[in-house]
Amino acid sequence: MPNAKQLIQSAVDGLLVAVRSAASLSRRALCISSTSHQGRAPDMNDGNRDLLVSNVRNRLREIVGASTNWSDHQQAMTERASLSSQLAKGQDEMPVRTAKDSYTEVHLPLGSDPTIREKYLNFHNSVRFGRILEDLDSLAVLICYSHTWNKELKRSPLSIVTALVDKIDMRKNIIYPDCDIKFTGNVTWVGKTSIEAKMHMSQYHNGAYSPVLDATFVMVARDPENKRAAFVNPLKATGPKEEEDFQNGELNKTRRMELSKASLLKVAPTADERTLVHSLFLNTLDTKTVSFSSRVLPPNSVWMENAKVKGLEICHPQERNIFNRIFGGFLMRKAYELGWANACAFGGCRPSLVAVDDILFQKPVEIGSLLMLSSQVCYTEGWYIQVRVHTEVLDPLTRQHNTTNVFHFTFRVDNEVPAVVPRSYGESMLYLDGKRHFDETMRGQA
Numbered sequence: 001m002p003n004a005k006q007l008i009q010s011a012v013d014g015l016l017v018a019v020r021s022a023a024s025l026s027r028r029a030l031c032i033s034s035t036s037h038q039g040r041a042p043d044m045n046d047g048n049r050d051l052l053v054s055n056v057r058n059r060l061r062e063i064v065g066a067s068t069n070w071s072d073h074q075q076a077m078t079e080r081a082s083l084s085s086q087l088a089k090g091q092d093e094m095p096v097r098t099a100k101d102s103y104t105e106v107h108l109p110l111g112s113d114p115t116i117r118e119k120y121l122n123f124h125n126s127v128r129f130g131r132i133l134e135d136l137d138s139l140a141v142l143i144c145y146s147h148t149w150n151k152e153l154k155r156s157p158l159s160i161v162t163a164l165v166d167k168i169d170m171r172k173n174i175i176y177p178d179c180d181i182k183f184t185g186n187v188t189w190v191g192k193t194s195i196e197a198k199m200h201m202s203q204y205h206n207g208a209y210s211p212v213l214d215a216t217f218v219m220v221a222r223d224p225e226n227k228r229a230a231f232v233n234p235l236k237a238t239g240p241k242e243e244e245d246f247q248n249g250e251l252n253k254t255r256r257m258e259l260s261k262a263s264l265l266k267v268a269p270t271a272d273e274r275t276l277v278h279s280l281f282l283n284t285l286d287t288k289t290v291s292f293s294s295r296v297l298p299p300n301s302v303w304m305e306n307a308k309v310k311g312l313e314i315c316h317p318q319e320r321n322i323f324n325r326i327f328g329g330f331l332m333r334k335a336y337e338l339g340w341a342n343a344c345a346f347g348g349c350r351p352s353l354v355a356v357d358d359i360l361f362q363k364p365v366e367i368g369s370l371l372m373l374s375s376q377v378c379y380t381e382g383w384y385i386q387v388r389v390h391t392e393v394l395d396p397l398t399r400q401h402n403t404t405n406v407f408h409f410t411f412r413v414d415n416e417v418p419a420v421v422p423r424s425y426g427e428s429m430l431y432l433d434g435k436r437h438f439d440e441t442m443r444g445q446a
């Protein structure tokens, strides 16, 4: 009896034939031009495991029955609404799955197929990390569909959306633009309607794959119309490693709830944090005047209000996901690139990414929205820059703003950076929040 992964694999086989023959032509060309056959993995052509990144989106489209043309999207959505009756009434009526059922391996043949390199290449002859964020997001969704796949059904009634990027830890700074990349991942924890997926990215260089990053995403299953939560299959651990992953998933959930309770948007800072904010304030007082409002910037510092970069995106249908909302990976790419530009301007040199954490997808972004992005350097220490990107949609008719996402990025540069100094109470809270994220990242790296 084929499992979910095999079914998914067989469905893409047809597509792969065409893609493989094109890719093999390119590979032959590459051997002659020989820029870097050290970056071409030997197993790329073997077996049936080589699902390509470029096929993942097509596969997702098939799984939910998404339209390929925007003009048909209303009809596709109506058809999907009729799948509601196929939703399980409870988790106990759904078959138990193991990590193996959702294990997925996807290739990005940057070494073997030069035609795709341009999309991924940045000016510094490295790989655009924003593109990798898009691929990770699509892969996380595919992993969740493999976990919840019901072979009796033609389409999945579930709408699986990204709720949170819990963590992305970089294990290597350099991503080569001409070496094959492999993504692997599986479900590691499930709740009632949420799923944690862990993914790993490695790159083939000098004859072996070596790790580049580890990522943990939390996805939420919704009904076909993406209106209410929907149950997902239970997960059974089948060995000590899977047991440990599951326990960590539980711990992650508890940690997230505690962090959310202690959010500075809800409760006052701790005693240590209050002392820190007050000493920052005292440092900026003008010693020549006896005034609380006369403030002077300390040496080698920048006011926080001068460490912002803003952007705007008009959300066109081209960036839609399979549920006709804006694709989470696109939002991550745009936020990352703005945050990177801000760190670059602030640090005065090219920053490299250390970690991404706690990217929260609070509300879906509708097609046609005016999306305002605002990035702020909110904390610095030594060679590190902590950046927060906040996105909101503006309704031009009501002039109402609604927050849709918050992103946190930690960058490192090659020289010591100035301190950022908050002036207002709100900025002081941003500073403390940035410091909390930075300390958490550094604890994870230790």
Ligand SMILES: CCCCCCCCCCCCCC(=O)SCCNC(=O)CCNC(=O)[C@H](O)C(C)(C)COP(=O)(O)OP(=O)(O)OC[C@H]1O[C@@H](n2cnc3c(N)ncnc32)[C@H](O)[C@@H]1OP(=O)(O)O
Pocket: 057, 060, 061, 066, 067, 068, 137, 138, 141, 160, 161, 162, 163, 164, 190, 191, 192, 193, 194, 195, 218, 220, 222, 228, 229, 256, 320, 321, 322, 323, 325, 326, 327, 328, 329, 360, 361, 362, 363, 364, 365
């Ligand atoms: C068509 C052609 C296009 C082709 C291109 C295709 C590209 C490929 C595209 C592929 C697609 C790419 C994908 C995309 O592009 S998805 C697009 C990006 N993501 C979004 O738009 C999501 C926006 N956010 C929301 O809609 C809501 O906030 C959600 C639905 C997330 C939660 O809403 P709400 O709060 O009302 O939910 P609930 O109270 O009913 O709880 C439900 C469950 O959720 C758990 N939970 C909630 N929040 C969090 C959190 N922060 N951390 C951890 N867990 C969280 C909660 O514990 C509970 O779990 P459990 O206790 O039941 O287990």
